[in-house]
Amino acid sequence: MxxxxxxxxxxxxxxxxxxxxxxxxxxxxxxxxxxDSDLGITMSKSFAAAAEAVAAEGGAAGIxxxxxxxxxxxARTAPSTMGTLTATGFLRASxxxxxxxxxxxxxxxxxxxxxxxxxxxxxxxKVGDKTxxxxxxxxxxxxxxxxxxxxxxxTALTAAATAAEDALENTKTxxxxxxxxxxxxxxxxxxxxxxxTVGALLFRKLSDFVASA
Amino acid sequence: xxxxxxxxxxxxxxxxxxIYRAHSEVxxxxxxxxxxxxxxxxxxxxxxxxxxGSGHLPLFLGYVGDGMxxxxxxxxxxxxxxxxxxxxxxxxxxxxxxxxxIYGNYSGDIINFDMAAELADLDGIQVKQCVGNDDVxxxxxxxxxxxxxxxxxxxxxxxxxxxxxxxxxxxxxxRIAEKARLRTRTMGVALSSCVVPEIGHATFSIGEDxxxxxxxxxxxxxxxxxxxxSADAVIDxxxxxxxxxxxxxxxxxxxxLVNGLGGTPLEELYILFRRVAHLLEGRxxxxxxxxxxxFATSMxxxxxxxxxxxxxxELDRLVSAPANTPFFKHFSA
Numbered sequence: 001m002x003x004x005x006x007x008x009x010x011x012x013x014x015x016x017x018x019x020x021x022x023x024x025x026x027x028x029x030x031x032x033x034x035x036d037s038d039l040g041i042t043m044s045k046s047f048a049a050a051a052e053a054v055a056a057e058g059g060a061a062g063i064x065x066x067x068x069x070x071x072x073x074x075a076r077t078a079p080s081t082m083g084t085l086t087a088t089g090f091l092r093a094s095x096x097x098x099x100x101x102x103x104x105x106x107x108x109x110x111x112x113x114x115x116x117x118x119x120x121x122x123x124x125x126k127v128g129d130k131t132x133x134x135x136x137x138x139x140x141x142x143x144x145x146x147x148x149x150x151x152x153x154x155t156a157l158t159a160a161a162t163a164a165e166d167a168l169e170n171t172k173t174x175x176x177x178x179x180x181x182x183x184x185x186x187x188x189x190x191x192x193x194x195x196x197t198v199g200a201l202l203f204r205k206l207s208d209f210v211a212s213a
Numbered sequence: 214x215x216x217x218x219x220x221x222x223x224x225x226x227x228x229x230x231x232i233y234r235a236h237s238e239v240x241x242x243x244x245x246x247x248x249x250x251x252x253x254x255x256x257x258x259x260x261x262x263x264x265x266g267s268g269h270l271p272l273f274l275g276y277v278g279d280g281m282x283x284x285x286x287x288x289x290x291x292x293x294x295x296x297x298x299x300x301x302x303x304x305x306x307x308x309x310x311x312x313x314x315i316y317g318n319y320s321g322d323i324i325n326f327d328m329a330a331e332l333a334d335l336d337g338i339q340v341k342q343c344v345g346n347d348d349v350x351x352x353x354x355x356x357x358x359x360x361x362x363x364x365x366x367x368x369x370x371x372x373x374x375x376x377x378x379x380x381x382x383x384x385x386x387x388r389i390a391e392k393a394r395l396r397t398r399t400m401g402v403a404l405s406s407c408v409v410p411e412i413g414h415a416t417f418s419i420g421e422d423x424x425x426x427x428x429x430x431x432x433x434x435x436x437x438x439x440x441x442x443s444a445d446a447v448i449d450x451x452x453x454x455x456x457x458x459x460x461x462x463x464x465x466x467x468x469x470l471v472n473g474l475g476g477t478p479l480e481e482l483y484i485l486f487r488r489v490a491h492l493l494e495g496r497x498x499x500x501x502x503x504x505x506x507x508f509a510t511s512m513x514x515x516x517x518x519x520x521x522x523x524x525x526x527e528l529d530r531l532v533s534a535p536a537n538t539p540f541f542k543h544f545s546a
Contacts, residue, residue, distance in 0.1 A: 068335060075328050076297040081321075084296055084328045091331055122327055124320075 001213045002153055003102035007059035009066050010051075012209050017051035019205045020044045031194040034181040038080055039194050046078035046086060063103060067094035081179060082195055085119045085132070092118030105156045109143035112160075116140045123178065130174035130181070130188060135199030139164040154211045161200075161207035168192055168200040214413045216513075221410040225267045225289055232274060236539035239277050242284070242305035248298050249274050250284040250305045259377040259386045260284065260306035261313050263370070264299055265322050266291040268409070269430060271540035272366070272509040273316075278538025281374035282315075290409050290512070291431045293321035296328035303333045303340065311339035311383035315369050315390055317362025318346040341383055343390040345369055347399040347520060349454050350427025350436050363430050364472040364509035365397040365520035368532065371543075375534035393528060398458045400451035401518035403428035404441065405476060407511045426450060430474070430511040444481070448488035448519070455521050456496070463497030468522040468532050473507045476515035482506070485517055502532055 001008065020027075020043040027040035050070040057069050071090030074083055096114030100107045116136040125131045142163040146156030169192070176188040179195075219227060229246040233239065242248040263273045264286035273285040284302035286294035303312050312333065314326050323344065330340040345362030352359035373390035381389070403425045406415035416432035419425060424447065427435030441447075461467065471486040473479065482505050493500050501524060509518075522528065536543040 072332055072335065075300075075332055081324060084324055088328065088331065091335070122324060 001210055003104045004063075004108070004153065004210065005059070005102045006061065006063050006066055008213065009063055009103075010054050010059060012206065013047070013051040013054050013070060015205055015209050016202065017047045019201060020047045023201060027194060027197065030192070030197060033191055034176065034184045034188050035179065035194060039082055039198070042078045042080045042083045043086070043198060046074040046083045049073050049077040050090075063100055064094045064098045067091070067097070081123070082132075082198070085123050085195075086198075088118045088122045089115035103153075105143070105151055105153050106147040108153060108156065109140065109147040112136065112140040112143055125178055128174060129177040130171050130193045130196070131176075131178055132193070132195035132199040134171050134174065134193065135164045135167045135196040135203075138167040139199070139203050154207075157203070157207040157210050161203040164200040164203040168196050171196045214408050214410075216408070216410060218410060221413070224410040225287070228267065228270075229274075229287075232539070238539060239274075243298075243301035245298060245301065247287050247294060248284070248301045248305070249277050249286070250302060251277055251279075251282075253279070254283065254306065254308060255378075256308055257310055258283075258308050258380065259310045259313060259383045260303070260308060261315060261370075261373055261377055261386070262286070262299065262302050262306060263315050263366075264288075264294050264302070264326070265316055265319070266293060266431075268407070268512050269509050271507065272364075275540030276367070276370050276374075276538050278536065278541070280378045280534055280536030280543070281370055281538050281541065290411065293319070293325050296325040296332065299326055299329035300332040303329055303338060304336065307333075307338045311341065313373060313377070313383060313386050313390060314340060314342045315366065315373060316342075316344060317366060318344050318358075318360060319362070339383060341387040343369060343373070343387065343394055345394055345397075347394070347397045348427075348429065349398050349400050349458060351429065351433070354458070361429050361433065363399050363401060363520075364470060364518045365399040365522070367470055367472075367504075367508045368397045368468060368520065368522040369393045371534075371536065372528055372531040374536060375531040378534065389527065389531065392525075393522065393531075396459070396523040396525075396528065397520060398455045399518050399520040400426075400454050401428060401430070401435075401474070401516065402426050402447055402451060403432075403435070403474065403511075403514055403516035405513075405515040407432055407475070407514040409512070424516075428516065430509060430514075432511070432514070444484045445488045448485055448492070451519055452489060452492050455519065456492075459523055461496060461498050461521075461523060464499070466499045466501040466524040466529060467493065468502035468524055468528075469493070469500050469504070470508060470518075470520040470522075471503075471505045472509055472518045472520065474514040474516040474518065475507065475510035476513045477517055479506065482517055485519070489519055501529065 031039035074087035347365030
């Protein structure tokens with residue numbers, strides 16, 4: 001597809017919901033190494049609730065309103081830190097694409113830049129702190145470059161998903177600075193960050209969704 | 214652990230049920246007892262909300278009432294309430310004039326209050342925030358943004374609450390809260406540990422003859438642990454740190470709060486205040502308003518804190534104003 005419409009967005013949330021249902025145990029195990037094991041539960045619960053809420057609202061609401069509904073629903077369903085951060089990302093994305101009737105490459109870049117900035121601001125994290133930001137930042141910047149080069153949406157998202165996965169691998173070299181993992185410091189070296197894993201999963205599914213449609 | 218409990222899991226909810234059964238002036242929003250709101254909202258008034266973990270009564274719930282706060286969300290013992298609970302309180306207390314959040318500088322509370330403010334903004338409710346950071350011991354001068362919020366938040370509630378009751382705008386109430394925050398300093402000292410009911414044993418251990426200066430209200434490490442000195446010597450050390458923070462000139466007025474942390478008798482708090490009064494008098498500083506009692510506790514922790522609010526004419530007027538909440542009554546002179 002060249003652009004993502006409001007009805008596509010509803011199906012995308014359903015795909016993300018299935019993704020996090022499948023990855024629930026994997027994320028629980030990953031987070032359990034240095035966190036409190038609730039990440040898999042938080043993500044599966046919040047995306048399930050968001051997918052249901054946007055489906056109930058329907059495509060006529062438009063992209064911005066659907067993203068707002070998704071974010072607000074997540075904030076209410078999963079009051080853990082990662083749930084709140086993910087929710088913030090969607091709320092900020094909603095504002096960034098307020099006037100868009102469909103998401104092409106440029107709008108998709110604006111979406112993820114706002115998503116990254118919202119999470120960085122709320123979580124007070126910066127690049128290199130071993131968080132989801134370390135995946136969102138290179139992915140969002142890749143989208144920005146692809147938009148400048150006027151790449152198609154599927155080309156841009158393929159590049160962004162690859163950038164996200166490379167960046168996730170790179171988090172293994174970092175020392176955690178935030179959340180419960182921060183207490184483990186050097187012991188986090190060699191482990192991929194659980195939050196960053198969520199970021200890479202989101203991008204891979206988004207890229208596959210656009211490529212297959 | 215020696216506590217009056219049923220199942221420790223129900224500690225917070227049974228405490229809340231008791232409060233609602235005792236005090237009809239307060240009720241709760243969204244069918245959630247942890248979302249306390251006043252039963253007597255005032256049309257057109259700026260709403261003031263607070264929140265944080267349970268285990269600090271009368272903080273936070275105890276200050277919901279006339280001349281103080283309109284709502285408070287509480288979490289489990291020493292745990293932040295959720296953004297949803299804060300948002301529900303915000304929605305319930307907004308009277309069209311906006312809502313001010315006043316809470317302590319803890320990362321869990323900040324992330325959830327920020328989220329609640331964003332959700333409220335989507336509903337068109339204007340929210341401003343004031344994040345208390347009065348604990349001198351928790352970071353050095355120049356890094357005040359890292360300081361924890363402790364008992365001195367009471368002064369911020371009192372000043373902002375009175376300003377809102379006077380009918381001032383959200384910007385004005387926020388300005389006054391910020392001024393009270395910036396002019397408040399607190400130092401604390403702990404003699405024994407708190408016990409979180411669901412954990413069942415002391416959060417930290419401390420010797421029979423020891424004290425810890427600067428300990429936080431959740432048992433966060435302080436700045437020095439040593440042999441417990443005389444009451445006067447303890448106050449001398451604490452007040453020296455407070456006096457070093459601001460220029461308290463001869464003839465200045467201050468408000469003083471000597472706060473018990475939960476396990477220290479009122480008698481001892483007055484012995485502490487006596488020395489605070491001597492030190493202020495020695496500098497020619499006038500203790501214009503004095504409160505001695507339990508205002509922000511840490512379960513059964515023995516210990517105390519001293520908070521000083523450096524007054525100006527506006528803050529003097531506002532802290533003098535009447536207030537009436539389930540845990541706090543103040544009558545105008």
